[in-house]
Amino acid sequence: MAFNFLTSLINDGAGPSHLDEDIDQFDNDEESDVDYELINDEESGNVHFSDDDASSSSDGEGTRPRRNEQFNEDGDRDWSTILTEVQLHDFVEHVGPCTTINADDSFTAFDYFSVFIPEEFYGHCVTETNRYALERALIKPDTTWKPVDIADIKLFMYINFMFGIHQLPHYKLYWSTNDLLNVPAVSKVMSRNRYVAIAKYFHLNNNAVFIPRGTVGHDPIFKVRPLFDTVLNNSLKSLKPEKDISIDEAMVAYTGRLVFKQYIKNKPSPWGIKLWCAADPHSGYLYNFDVYMGKSNVKMPNGLSYHVVFKMGEPFLDKYHHFYYDNYFTSVKLAEDLLQRDTYSCATIRPSRKGWPKEFKNLKLKKSATETGVRFRQIGNLVACFFHDKRPVQVLSTNAQPTMSTTQRTTAGGRVDVQIPTPVFTYNKGMGGVDLHDQLRSYYPIGRRSRKWWRSLVWFLLQVATINSYIIYKKQFMQRHPGQKPKTHLEFRLDLCHQLMAGSSVRQRAATDIPAATGTTTLDNTKHQPNRMFGRKKTCYECSRSKRKTPTNRPIETSNGCLLCKVHLCKGHCFAIFHNNL
Numbered sequence: 001m002a003f004n005f006l007t008s009l010i011n012d013g014a015g016p017s018h019l020d021e022d023i024d025q026f027d028n029d030e031e032s033d034v035d036y037e038l039i040n041d042e043e044s045g046n047v048h049f050s051d052d053d054a055s056s057s058s059d060g061e062g063t064r065p066r067r068n069e070q071f072n073e074d075g076d077r078d079w080s081t082i083l084t085e086v087q088l089h090d091f092v093e094h095v096g097p098c099t100t101i102n103a104d105d106s107f108t109a110f111d112y113f114s115v116f117i118p119e120e121f122y123g124h125c126v127t128e129t130n131r132y133a134l135e136r137a138l139i140k141p142d143t144t145w146k147p148v149d150i151a152d153i154k155l156f157m158y159i160n161f162m163f164g165i166h167q168l169p170h171y172k173l174y175w176s177t178n179d180l181l182n183v184p185a186v187s188k189v190m191s192r193n194r195y196v197a198i199a200k201y202f203h204l205n206n207n208a209v210f211i212p213r214g215t216v217g218h219d220p221i222f223k224v225r226p227l228f229d230t231v232l233n234n235s236l237k238s239l240k241p242e243k244d245i246s247i248d249e250a251m252v253a254y255t256g257r258l259v260f261k262q263y264i265k266n267k268p269s270p271w272g273i274k275l276w277c278a279a280d281p282h283s284g285y286l287y288n289f290d291v292y293m294g295k296s297n298v299k300m301p302n303g304l305s306y307h308v309v310f311k312m313g314e315p316f317l318d319k320y321h322h323f324y325y326d327n328y329f330t331s332v333k334l335a336e337d338l339l340q341r342d343t344y345s346c347a348t349i350r351p352s353r354k355g356w357p358k359e360f361k362n363l364k365l366k367k368s369a370t371e372t373g374v375r376f377r378q379i380g381n382l383v384a385c386f387f388h389d390k391r392p393v394q395v396l397s398t399n400a401q402p403t404m405s406t407t408q409r410t411t412a413g414g415r416v417d418v419q420i421p422t423p424v425f426t427y428n429k430g431m432g433g434v435d436l437h438d439q440l441r442s443y444y445p446i447g448r449r450s451r452k453w454w455r456s457l458v459w460f461l462l463q464v465a466t467i468n469s470y471i472i473y474k475k476q477f478m479q480r481h482p483g484q485k486p487k488t489h490l491e492f493r494l495d496l497c498h499q500l501m502a503g504s505s506v507r508q509r510a511a512t513d514i515p516a517a518t519g520t521t522t523l524d525n526t527k528h529q530p531n532r533m534f535g536r537k538k539t540c541y542e543c544s545r546s547k548r549k550t551p552t553n554r555p556i557e558t559s560n561g562c563l564l565c566k567v568h569l570c571k572g573h574c575f576a577i578f579h580n581n582l
Contacts, residue, residue: 077332079357079377079384083402086381088344089320091243096479097472098238105480109492110499112473116234116465117227122150124226125204129153132203145197155190156198157462158500162186164444165493171448189501204458213259220260220293223454224461231461232289235468236315239285239475246281246433247312247325249274250289254456260294261453268442273457278312279433281324284440285471286464288312291457305329309338317341322399324430332356332382335398339381344399346427351394360386360394374421376402385423397423440467444493466493530575533561533568541567542574 101115130147137145148156159174166183168174173181175192204226211218219225253269254261262274278288290311300307309329313321323338323345330347332355338345351361357377365373365388373388381398400423407425408415446466447459470492477486487495537557543549550556561568562575569575 076358077355077379079379081377083376083378086383086399086401088399089342091320091322093240093319093321095240095242097476098240101238101472101476107473107476108499109469109473109487109495112469113465113496113499115238115472116231116469117462118230121227121230122153125153125202126150128203128205129198129201131206133201135207136201142197144193145201146194148198152194152198154500156195156202158497159186159190159195160447160459160462161444161466161493161497161500163448164446165490165497167445204454221291221454221457224457227458227461228291231465235286235464236288238468239287239472241287241316241321242280242282243320244281244322244324244430244433245278245287245313245316246431247276247278247309247323247329248431248434249292249328250277250434250438251275252456252460254453256451256453258453260292262292268438273453273460275460276308276312277434277437278316279437280471281430281433281436283471283475284433284436285468286434286437288315289464302333303331306331306334309334313338313343317343320344322346322430324427324433326431330396332396335382335396339398344381344397346395346397346399346423346430348427349394349396356394356396357384360384364392374404376421378402383423385421387421387424389420389424393424395421395423395427397426400426437464437467440489443489466496528562528564528579530560530569530571531563532559533563538568540570540574542569542578 101112126148133142133145133147136142162183162185163171163174166174166185168181168183172192174183174186176182204224205222210222213220221228249264251262251264251267251269252273252275254272258273260273261271263271264274274292276290276292277286279286298307305328309323309325310317313323316323317338318341320342321344323343325345325347327348327350330349331353332349335345335347349356360375360377363375363386365375365386375386377384383397383400383402385393385395385397385402387393387395403422404419405422405425406417407420407428409418441460441463445459446462447455450456470489473492474486477484537559538561539555540558541561543556548556556570558568558570560571560575562579565578567578569578
């Protein structure tokens with residue numbers, strides 16, 4: 001097959017491309033003299049790659065020979081400078097939201113959210129939270145605790161969602177008496193003391209069945225396992241993935257003590273809990289994820305990075321999907337084994353990887369007037385690409401042609417067309433799904449920092465459920481209403497918060513007593529006597545009018561007052577002052 005591949009692109013050089021990857025630098029100045037073997041068809045004037053039937057068979061039968069043996073005499077892979085077309089199968093799988101989500105215009109944000117976190121989850125939270133509160137009461141009784149119900153759990157989640165929409169430096173400020181800080185959407189829904197109490201005992205699993213560390217069957221994320229499995233399973237089955245899937249690592253920030261805490265340089269949150277993720281590079285939908293819990297007893301004959309790609313991609317193998325991952329995971333064997341499972345891949349690669357072309361390992365090549373800054377080598381569908389952009393970039397692909405592609409770059413003079421290798425172009429388009437999901441998470445963070453590590457995972461899982469439900473909503477809305485704009489991410493979250501709060505009573509702040517009409521008309525003040533008032537303490541009327549407060553700047557409350565006037569008053573001075581003014 002002839003390719004429209006101009007020799008001027010090879011001889012004159014190609015423009016640079018931006019690639020956000022950490023690429024190793026090289027020290028040797030050796031360069032390869034032979035980069036391409038091209039055939040010039042004088043009759044047609046086209047330049048194309050050499051064809052397999054140009055060679056003769058070793059057995060003289062005239063059959064099509066295997067021109068590129070995979071391994072040479074030294075046992076190394078025999079990378080060829082003769083470039084041929086990469087053969088790709090069409091991706092024909094069904095994509096999009098599953099048929100089980102029969103959404104119409106009446107489907108609310110909460111209905112989409114319930115696809116990932118069903119109603120049964122709130123009942124489970126109620127059971128475990130009340131159970132844990134009773135366990136703690138046996139050690140230290142808490143007279144202020146009141147058992148929670150489903151409405152309390154939903155309000156608790158609602159408030160944690162609102163923390164990300166209205167971001168303040170400390171959680172107590174949401175209930176501040178300062179009008180510049182107070183957030184009525186939080187303070188009027190639940191008292192601060194009630195929120196703190198629920199946060200204190202909030203639980204997702206039964207501690208009685210916990211298996212200690214070092215014992216067979218121990219689960220490091222036991223605390224969040226019910227929610228983790230629920231969100232993961234529903235994420236896998238709610239959206240059929242498109243052709244491209246990117247595999248990468250994500251971080252959940254946590255700086256406390258934790259046995260499987262990780263550090264990743266140059267991440268926005270370098271310390272925390274590391275997760276392996278598989279995501280859609282175009283929407284940020286998270287298909288699959290798992291927590292990295294450190295060294296395990298699982299046998300990994302090909303290494304951790306190889307194991308992670310196959311584990312994250314297992315549900316999508318044998319369907320001609322295209323996987324994208326960075327140089328941490330890449331190896332030649334991984335690309336070959338994925339190809340055996342009818343799965344294509346494209347990834348940057350470290351030059352020290354086993355099986356990589358030897359001439360690329362120490363190559364230092366720069367684009368100039370006579371050099372393109374590009375080298376290709378090939379074995380079947382495996383294409384090895386060396387490209388010097390602002391720094392050296394090496395890409396291994398099984399889904400990209402060994403050609404050049406046109407892209408645009410912003411310069412001082414505006415947008416200009418540049419030529420970059422097709423494997424690099426393909427990688428730039430397909431990589432970044434996990435980073436996109438991280439970006440969506442960063443806009444409206446859920447919850448607050450906690451000393452309990454598992455709370456950070458709870459907030460992450462709620463974020464995954466929210467973002468995935470929003471993406472499904474957008475896809476279905478655009479299918480039903482082409483050309484119309486769906487709700488924004490913020491509007492979707494606000495609708496979800498309204499639904500979480502629906503059915504709960506709005507909490508009203510206790511108002512300062514107003515004297516009853518009888519108190520101003522009675523002439524015989526001897527009938528007015530200080531007595532204990534019914535119900536809870538309330539602010540003293542006279543102290544409030546005189547703007548007197550406690551040493552901690554809180555309103556002065558009292559259980560005493562005048563039953564006839566129906567007003568709370570401190571015994572003695574306040575009671576006398578009030579009645580002298582009648």
